[in-house]
Amino acid sequence: MESLKIFSVLLLTTTSSFVALSAASRWSPPPPPVASAGYTCDKYPAICTVAGSVNPNCCKTCVNLNKDNLNCGKCGMQCPSGKQCCKGKCVNIQKNRSNCGACGYTCLNTDHCCSGICVNLKTNILNCGVCGNKCGLNLNCCDGEIVNLLTNKKHCGGCQNKCEKGNACSNGMCDYA
């Protein structure tokens, strides 16, 4: 009789601690490791993809292979100075038409990228014909050529304003001989 009583107490204790244990594991699952808790992604690569991680890829630390200049496209791939990592490729954003001035900024139509700005080389007075070719004072850019509108027979008074054959251009007007 006495041993039966002890047995029931033991059973009760075991059962209640089992219930407590399963309740605990049901309501508080172990949290995923996070970088701030001192975990490194070389041991736990998953920490880079956990919600709240600023960067999704693991190169010893969490990085973004799409835009990290020290890990561009793959771990350890360093962009040379003057180049920027755009979508995992090192590009010169001063010159690249598809990434002009910033990653993903694409120049329209036939525009070129000069010093990180999209320009029309045919008409731009700071970049006439080629990047950096500046028109001097009172000069203009027509068809990518630096011209003086006051005297140029093909661009007299304005771009494409052609003087008739034999006529000169003076003061921006075609003379009649």
Ligand SMILES: *[C@@H]1O[C@H](CO)[C@@H](O)[C@H](O)[C@H]1NC(C)=O
């Ligand atoms: C411009 O950048 C793209 C990547 O967005 C690259 O594929 C292309 O080769 C670059 N062009 C030049 C001229 O460097």
